[in-house]
Amino acid sequence: MEFNRKLLCYIFAALQVFIVCGIVYTSRTSTVLAKGPRGQYMGISTFQSNKEQHSKTWLKVQQAFSGTSNSSKVKNKVEVTTPPKPLESCPVKSPILLGYQDVDLVADPASEQVTEKANPLVSDGGHYKPPDCQALNKMAIIIPFRNRDRHLMYFLQYMHPILQRQQLEYRIYVMNQYGMDTFNKDKLMNVGYVEAVKDGYHCYAFHDVDVVLTNDHCPYKCMEKPVHLAHSIDKFGGLMYEHYFGGALAMSEEQFKQINGMSNIFWGWGGEDDDIASRIHAAGMSYVRHPFQICKYKMVKHQRDKGNEVNPDRFSLLNRVKSRYRTDGLNNLQYKIVQKDIHSLYTNITVDVLAPKR
Numbered sequence: 001m002e003f004n005r006k007l008l009c010y011i012f013a014a015l016q017v018f019i020v021c022g023i024v025y026t027s028r029t030s031t032v033l034a035k036g037p038r039g040q041y042m043g044i045s046t047f048q049s050n051k052e053q054h055s056k057t058w059l060k061v062q063q064a065f066s067g068t069s070n071s072s073k074v075k076n077k078v079e080v081t082t083p084p085k086p087l088e089s090c091p092v093k094s095p096i097l098l099g100y101q102d103v104d105l106v107a108d109p110a111s112e113q114v115t116e117k118a119n120p121l122v123s124d125g126g127h128y129k130p131p132d133c134q135a136l137n138k139m140a141i142i143i144p145f146r147n148r149d150r151h152l153m154y155f156l157q158y159m160h161p162i163l164q165r166q167q168l169e170y171r172i173y174v175m176n177q178y179g180m181d182t183f184n185k186d187k188l189m190n191v192g193y194v195e196a197v198k199d200g201y202h203c204y205a206f207h208d209v210d211v212v213l214t215n216d217h218c219p220y221k222c223m224e225k226p227v228h229l230a231h232s233i234d235k236f237g238g239l240m241y242e243h244y245f246g247g248a249l250a251m252s253e254e255q256f257k258q259i260n261g262m263s264n265i266f267w268g269w270g271g272e273d274d275d276i277a278s279r280i281h282a283a284g285m286s287y288v289r290h291p292f293q294i295c296k297y298k299m300v301k302h303q304r305d306k307g308n309e310v311n312p313d314r315f316s317l318l319n320r321v322k323s324r325y326r327t328d329g330l331n332n333l334q335y336k337i338v339q340k341d342i343h344s345l346y347t348n349i350t351v352d353v354l355a356p357k358r
Helices: 002-033 043-066 070-076 112-118 149-165 185-198 253-258 272-282 314-318
Strands: 138-145 169-177 203-207 211-213 248-252 296-299 336-342 347-352
Touching: 112 149, 138 149, 138 185, 149 169, 149 211, 169 185, 185 203, 185 272, 185 347, 203 253, 248 253, 272 314
Parallel strands: 138 169, 138 203, 169 347
Antiparallel strands: 203 248, 211 296, 336 347
């Protein structure tokens, strides 16, 4: 037994001497003889490569005697990754609200490029979600639209910062009516609802493009009842009339389905906002308003658009809401998407509302 150990030691020592002699001999001959393609000596680099090769051979000899190898170490190595921590929920009341802010609708609005730079956290399509907490409310902002580019620039300039300070997750949809047929605001909002549902939204603010909120304490979220947001508009000194339901309102998917959406047959101006309020009552619901002190809006001054003339049938349509709302709305909605454009600050959906031929 003792003799075998001594024999192994002699063999191991002899291998070391043999390998060292080989390294020295190879390095000398390589330095003298090896030349590159242009005749330059390659002795140093060749020696280094040979040295590396012999170092690898020597490592293998050591591993053979020790019974270990790099491959076995790699196989036994276990990588441990720590998953990112989920974001905590945002507070019920945002701590970054500023209250009343001046809104200037007389001076030229900021360009889309300027507003984009001022809102770097808004992603394509006008989508935003808080970076440091999980939003409690997720809302689609749906705007019926045609030929109101200046108004839209005001809206984007002022509303994006307000909605972000409320720590909402939101996306802005501009529902642009195609062609020059008579404008149909409510039908465009029905289409906006259908398209927003496809993107996973279940709470909606239906918003005129020419009204801008001045106080970020007015909460944009859905509640147990539909919410009339535009409680006070500067043009009217408050409400246009007691049961006025225009400007901006919020509804959940369940509430919107319960009233069968909005009417598809209000062509032109007048009566379409009252029809929504009447549908809510006809469906056995009621709506609420936040205090007018915080839900104050400014309206862009403008003339009535061509193609949005007064609707002569508005009163007769309003008199038949109870008998009509179950068959006129989401369940008979027909339209055609002409084009969908993803802008940096909003999603523009051009819609053919399929106006009846006259």
